[in-house]
Amino acid sequence: MCTVCGCAEGETRIEGDARHEHEHxxxxxxxxxxxHGHGHGLGGGHSHGHGHVHxxxxxxxxxxxxxxxxxxxxxxxxGHSHPDAxxxxxxxxxxxxxxxxHAPGLSQERMVRIEQDILGKNDGIAAANRRWLAERxxxxxxxxxxxxxxxxxxxxKTIEALSGQIPVxxxxxxxxxxxxxxxxRATGAPAxxxxxxxxxxLDAHMVGQALVRLAPEPGSLLMIENVGNLVCPAAFDLGxxxxxxxxxxxxxxxxxxxxxxxxxxxxxxLLSKVDLLPYLTFDVDRCIDYARRVKPGLPVxxxxxxxxxxxxxxxxxxxxxxxxxxxxAQD
Amino acid sequence: xxxxxxxxxxxxxxEAAVAETxxxxxxxxxxxxxxxxxxxxxxxxxxxxxxxxNSPAEGAAVVFETLPGQGWCMQCAxxxxxxxxxxxxxxxxxxxxxxxxxxxxxxxxLLVD
Numbered sequence: 001m002c003t004v005c006g007c008a009e010g011e012t013r014i015e016g017d018a019r020h021e022h023e024h025x026x027x028x029x030x031x032x033x034x035x036h037g038h039g040h041g042l043g044g045g046h047s048h049g050h051g052h053v054h055x056x057x058x059x060x061x062x063x064x065x066x067x068x069x070x071x072x073x074x075x076x077x078x079g080h081s082h083p084d085a086x087x088x089x090x091x092x093x094x095x096x097x098x099x100x101x102h103a104p105g106l107s108q109e110r111m112v113r114i115e116q117d118i119l120g121k122n123d124g125i126a127a128a129n130r131r132w133l134a135e136r137x138x139x140x141x142x143x144x145x146x147x148x149x150x151x152x153x154x155x156x157k158t159i160e161a162l163s164g165q166i167p168v169x170x171x172x173x174x175x176x177x178x179x180x181x182x183x184x185r186a187t188g189a190p191a192x193x194x195x196x197x198x199x200x201x202l203d204a205h206m207v208g209q210a211l212v213r214l215a216p217e218p219g220s221l222l223m224i225e226n227v228g229n230l231v232c233p234a235a236f237d238l239g240x241x242x243x244x245x246x247x248x249x250x251x252x253x254x255x256x257x258x259x260x261x262x263x264x265x266x267x268x269x270l271l272s273k274v275d276l277l278p279y280l281t282f283d284v285d286r287c288i289d290y291a292r293r294v295k296p297g298l299p300v301x302x303x304x305x306x307x308x309x310x311x312x313x314x315x316x317x318x319x320x321x322x323x324x325x326x327x328x329a330q331d
Numbered sequence: 332x333x334x335x336x337x338x339x340x341x342x343x344x345x346e347a348a349v350a351e352t353x354x355x356x357x358x359x360x361x362x363x364x365x366x367x368x369x370x371x372x373x374x375x376x377x378x379x380x381x382x383x384x385n386s387p388a389e390g391a392a393v394v395f396e397t398l399p400g401q402g403w404c405m406q407c408a409x410x411x412x413x414x415x416x417x418x419x420x421x422x423x424x425x426x427x428x429x430x431x432x433x434x435x436x437x438x439x440x441l442l443v444d
Contacts, residue, residue: 109358112348112441118340118362119436200333232333235369235436260416261369264430293426294417296405 013195014209015178122236125204129239132211133222139322140222142202142240144262146255147228149248150272150305152180155223157305159187161315166322167220171210173202173227180225190214201232204239221322230259241321242267249273249280253287260294268299270314275304334371337436338378342386344438349387352443357388359442365433366400367416388441400433 117123133140143151152172159168170191172180181193192214194206207224216222224240226233234243245266247255250273256263263269269291271284288300301317303310345357360379364370372395379393402413404420405427411420413433419426 114438257417264416296427
């Protein structure tokens with residue numbers, strides 16, 4: 001799939017990957033797209049085969065598909081028979097359209113019921129990531145924030161604090177550069193950089209690929225640092241246990257109301273850089289109130305990597321989450 | 332947000348359906364977008380227009396059906412209508428409202444030839 005927001009092909013890079021392999025559009029404009037249509041709506045019963053479908057328009061003189069949906073009662077009666085009415089029974093279509101034209105060469109309009117979530121494909125891959133992580137008892141967090149909230153610094157300090165106790169590995173998402181992964185690797189923790197190119201968020205496919213390369217050890221903590229963006233990453237499940245939103249006190253206390261989707265998607269809010277509060281007019285209580293308007297009951301931890309405030313609470317939260325993961329499957 | 336990615340997702344669903352039904356052309360794509368889904372309909376409409384080019388759905392009409400936002404107010408212990416994630420219960424003014432409907436982003440159906 002084109003995993004790149006902005007629709008550009010070939011922009012996503014995962015470290016260690018010369019190129020990414022995806023569908024392509026031929027020079028002649030023909031689409032050679034491998035369709036894995038296994039998306040499905042929540043509770044919906046659609047499943048589509050995994051067949052790689054190369055689109056090739058072979059023409060039939062007769063359109064076989066005119067199955068009627070029997071629970072509507074329009075009355076046009078077309079009493080002509082079809083010499084080769086091959087009963088193509090496809091699960092998807094219900095011929096709701098006006099079925100007047102059966103002459104060879106003429107088309108027949110019909111309605112195809114789909115009822116699929118637009119993000120169904122991402123969600124399917126995220127579910128596979130989640131299974132993969134669960135089998136290994138890896139506690140995975142998706143860290144989301146605007147750029148500059150201090151995600152990477154917090155990660156570095158967290159890794160240092162957990163050193164010798166809990167193994168940590170990191171997936172770093174940025175549009176460009178491997179600066180953040182370099183910073184993480186400097187702590188000794190394994191890290192892999194995913195550059196999204198023009199993309200504004202990580203998606204489940206990128207993370208799945210990164211997991212294979214990173215191979216985090218069973219029973220470890222996996223931190224996925226998303227692209228700095230308070231909007232798009234909210235909608236994309238990566239297979240994580242929780243989204244953790246980080247808001248720095250230099251950003252303004254009304255961010256939860258301005259970017260409600262992200263704060264609604266999060267299971268924990270870290271209010272960062274609280275050592276700067278004496279120099280700011282940031283109203284902590286109001287900020288937390290706004291966040292809980294969007295997400296009732298959202299837990300909040302005030303942290304500072306400079307003063308060390310809140311770090312114990314944050315580390316305890318991590319340890320509790322990890323302890324709640326089932327033991328790794330033995331095989 | 333990320334409307335181009337969503338448009339790509341729609342295209343993949345449309346292409347799978349085209350392959351499945353062996354239809355020639357898609358004339359209309361109907362989408363259901365919840366009021367709380369965070370999708371900017373006009374942005375998505377623009378992206379759909381771009382993404383559907385050179386596809387079996389080129390030129391198809393893209394029809395949006397907006398589904399209303401709903402939430403469960405913990406104070407009222409009832410389902411209430413909300414227009415945004417941060418809105419208070421219109422009845423009691425409490426912000427203890429858990430969204431229960433209006434998060435949808437779905438391809439509902441296609442009109443094909």
